[in-house]
Amino acid sequence: DGGITQSPKYLFRKEGQNVTLSCEQNLNHDAMYWYRQDPGQGLRLIYYSQIVNDFQKGDIAEGYSVSREKKESFPLTVTSAQKNPTAFYLCASSPLLGNQPQHFGDGTRLSIL
């Protein structure tokens, strides 16, 4: 089935450690997005990419980095500079043009040890 796969489902990070969250899609979508969700809150945009080898900062990009080397993959690295990384991270994808909706993966929950 077509869809978005995020891995791992749960991730633990030690203080001062970088971690990378995986996001893969087989929907042939040009655009991909990373959101962060804190308990009881809506989603906030971290980074997005509309084309391979190009990406833009969202509202809360500090302490995060991304790459887009392939159309189907958009990994997110949570760096040690992110002082409050504990959250639920969601990846989404969509066609670039038109009004078709974004589709989401099932998320990765990151916790600090």
Next chain:
Amino acid sequence: DAKTTQPTSMDCAEGRAANLPCNHSTISGNEYVYWYRQIHSQGPQYIIHGLKNNETNEMASLIITEDRKSSTLILPHATLRDTAVYYCIVRTLRGGSQGNLIFGKGTKLSVKP
């Protein structure tokens, strides 16, 4: 900031219609209304979207007022599995390409037996 206003929570009896309101009084002519829902610890699920006409699909109906300042999502026969947080989002298409989703806190719908 989110451009929509939704009640914090609502209850609905199982088997009855659930009507979820959304106010988007500052919506502009090129902005679509999207509805997503999120079940705990899962990614948001797309439900329906529209511009100015009422829309219906296998999941729900979307009723948009003539002045487009508010809308209602209707789940015709709510089941216990419809218990979730429902997000109403307005989104701009900029030059044909998609604008980012801005999530508010949504409405927590509880379907009761």
